[in-house]
Amino acid sequence: LCGPPGTGKTTSIHALARTMLGDAYKEAVLELNASDARGIDTVRGRIKMFAQKKVTLPPGKHKIVILDEADSMTSQAQQAMRRTMELYSSTTRFALACNISTKIIEPIQSRCAILRYSRLSDEEITTRLRQVCEAEDVGYAPEGIDAIVFTAEGDMRHALNNLQSTVSGFSYVSQENVFKVCDQPHPVTVQSILGSCSKKDLYAAIDLLQGLYDSGYSAQDIIGTFFRVCRSDSTMNEDVKLAFVREIGFVHMRIAEGMGSLLQLEGLMAKLCQLEN
Ligand SMILES: Nc1ncnc2c1ncn2[C@@H]1O[C@H](COP(=O)(O)OP(=O)(O)O)[C@@H](O)[C@H]1O
Numbered sequence: 001l002c003g004p005p006g007t008g009k010t011t012s013i014h015a016l017a018r019t020m021l022g023d024a025y026k027e028a029v030l031e032l033n034a035s036d037a038r039g040i041d042t043v044r045g046r047i048k049m050f051a052q053k054k055v056t057l058p059p060g061k062h063k064i065v066i067l068d069e070a071d072s073m074t075s076q077a078q079q080a081m082r083r084t085m086e087l088y089s090s091t092t093r094f095a096l097a098c099n100i101s102t103k104i105i106e107p108i109q110s111r112c113a114i115l116r117y118s119r120l121s122d123e124e125i126t127t128r129l130r131q132v133c134e135a136e137d138v139g140y141a142p143e144g145i146d147a148i149v150f151t152a153e154g155d156m157r158h159a160l161n162n163l164q165s166t167v168s169g170f171s172y173v174s175q176e177n178v179f180k181v182c183d184q185p186h187p188v189t190v191q192s193i194l195g196s197c198s199k200k201d202l203y204a205a206i207d208l209l210q211g212l213y214d215s216g217y218s219a220q221d222i223i224g225t226f227f228r229v230c231r232s233d234s235t236m237n238e239d240v241k242l243a244f245v246r247e248i249g250f251v252h253m254r255i256a257e258g259m260g261s262l263l264q265l266e267g268l269m270a271k272l273c274q275l276e277n
């Protein structure tokens with residue numbers, strides 16, 4: 001399974017293993033993740049030993065070796081695994097989870113069925129967060145949930161953590177509380193900056209931007225929020241949005257290269273004001 005963090009890879013593997021093995025789970029599963037030693041010795045020793053171990057399972061069921069965060073295994077360790085995977089395939093199945101599939105060596109990839117996980121959609125996260133709030137009896141405003149979804153960027157773990165922090169800090173999930181906890185440039189401010197740019201009101205845009213910059217956010221934080229707000233803006237027409245995103249992208253690149261000054265961001269404002277819309 002490969003895909004970005006917080007999209008349910010580890011959870012899926014465990015759920016699958018539990019469903020398949022039931023009570024035998026404890027005996028028939030070997031889980032190793034990035035915090036365990038997984039060098040070549042472990043592969044030769046523990047994994048091989050487990051593969052050879054006799055466990056009585058119902059017919060058609062296999063032992064499972066779970067290698068979480070497999071992209072952090074060295075390629076030697078992966079090399080050592082390929083023979084084991086083949087040799088014991090009649091009794092043992094391997095489940096690997098990773099973020100970046102290219103870090104898994106080709107021979108292993110060709111022995112696996114690859115499932116790609118993508119970032120969760122905003123609707124999926126919203127539904128889940130509501131369920132959690134209701135189950136935990138937490139008060140929330142719909143805008144509060146939207147704010148968490150906005151900060152989570154498709155990562156369910158991030159969403160749940162931010163929900164937890166907001167509830168610990170303020171016990172009520174409102175937009176204001178979420179942004180206090182997550183401490184990001186406020187999307188509503190960024191939205192009004194973009195609005196000013198659409199109206200070609202450069203000075204208003206720069207005033208608001210200055211306010212954000214002075215409250216201590218780095219150019220990285222600000223430009224990131226610009227991108228996300230612009231992308232999720234439903235009021236802009238598509239052509240204008242694409243043109244905006246393009247300019248934001250260029251400035252993002254320059255900031256990533258180290259040029260994160262206020263002037264850089266102000267330049268972006270000027271560019272955006274110049275665009276036809
Ligand atoms: N699709 C999903 N629906 C509901 N909850 C999810 C989903 N994906 C992940 N989660 C929750 O997010 C958290 C992190 O999931 P995890 O499986 O550890 O992610 P990964 O291993 O992909 O980084 C867990 O609490 C899990 O229950």
Ligand SMILES: [Mg+2]
Nearest residue numbers: 009010068097
């Ligand atoms: Mg995981």
